[in-house]
Amino acid sequence: MKQSRTSWEQNYKALADYIEEYKNPSVPKSENYKSLYSWVQYQRKAYRKGTLATHKIRKLNSLGFVWNSFEEKWEYYYQILALYKMKYGDDFRKQIAKENESLNEWIRSQRRAYNKGVLSLERIRLLERVGFMWEATEENWQRKLNELIEYKKKYGDTLVPIEFKKNSALAHWVLAQRYAYEKGELSQKKIKQLQGIGFVWNVFEDSWDRNYNKLIGYIKKEKINEISYKVSGEAVLNRWIDVQRKEYRNKILSRERIDRLEAIGFIWDPLEVKWNKRFQELVSFKNQNGHTLVPFPYPENKSLSLWVRKLRNDYRKGKVSLERIEKLNSIEFAWNIHNWKWGQYYLALKEYVKINGHPLVHWQEDKELSSWVIRQRTAYKEERLSPEKIKMLEDIGFVWSIKS
Template structure:
């Protein structure tokens, strides 16, 4: 930041307004590591008013081109890496391009650390990254994402449809359960994976409401998915009865017999 000496003040070389704007530029550079200021960037002055830092930056370039920028001021601006040769009307787009690259680099770092690009919108460690990822999906859906950027994200393994990706992950878990147990009768309160139990329930609700797409319906049917909760309960109780018979060597279940997972097998067998 620029601080004037008493001698300089006494000689009348101090321009308080210019100094204030310059110091704001220094602060901007310290935070962003560049001087590509957007024309929408407002800063507060000592008198409480707001000034446009981006417009001030443009005026410095204009002053240089017209030969009226003081040599001392140019040196001060050079010291913070001021960019002199730039299309005034392209500052915002250049800034956005730089910001996009910064966020893409963050995405790469996330991928290297976690092995995937499934960043939640409310990513607590870096909320801006989660929102940026959401915006890229929105741009892609509306045809506003540059083709080169799309390809770079795609190669990185960017998840364009988080909901679809989540569904596939849960389906993989369900298939593993089916391979292990021979059925998909997962209770809602499935303790080993509560999320899977709720997901199974949600698939039934979607099918009942007519909002489960045909492809997913067929994939679930391939695992002998039980769509009716009543049918699922019946099948579960039958399996409990088979297990009781295997262990005890009889099918006569005591009236008050309850299974390890809380199923009232005795009551069910009696009714």
């Protein structure tokens, strides 16, 4: 079917006029549009073969051209179904059964595809949006309910996953019941039947409660007072715990859930709890030793020794918050070990001058202090002593040269 440029443009215009008039790109196979219908089919064939020019594809796309005839047929019947629903309301099914056998057959084909589990979720949602009923009779509904009862006996719940390959139709049916319930379209009789077997209407709410109760079980089993970190060997529960902390930080966790979690000792920021624990250990160390110079290594508390070392490194890199700096300064934390030790020796020398009236410490009196004094003179001669330290020493009458 070779077409001239003029012929193609004429048919394109005819299609554009048709779409403009009927607001639908699907040309029917009728006597009135026989020629246009054949032309549309030829464009699809050429497109599949890759012989249709790019500029023609673009022009057809601009009209909303449907390249897949199967998709077109589905859309065609879906639109008719939607029109019946709009025109006849809840009686649309009866009306279709009376006067449109082709549409009725299409509806049956959708149910068959649904029951086989081959109908896409997108199409399921579109059909349910216009009130599509998957089960044609009450008998079919009861059959699915019995299948769900058997599922619960085997698996312990009614949470049939959408990817349940053994009975995908049951999974879709369960979804349909939830959807109908949300829309208020499920009868009280059916609601009672489903509730009688423990049917879960809100999967997300049920999942939250199940994980919450599992966490309580873990707390009781391990005899602990709080949840700071993760639960050993529980990957799913740990992911849930992470989600709660994330939602709390983002301020989207409900007040009710916050209260319930805090009531069982849930910790929102484990790292902050860990930091405060180490800080209290450091306070205890200072109370016992009179300073914050935790040795490294420190066998009595390896964790504290590592924490203090990392703290000083982070401080040098500017990674310690102002709030934490102030907290550590309140206990006179030694950020710079060398400066701290220098200050301690300086105070000892100042006290020595106060008692003896001069700074000339003899090594026989105090070997450590005497050695420190000698090191200050050496640093001064080598110009390694800061002006601030020079002034401090001179203020207490420090003698830079013994000869003088």
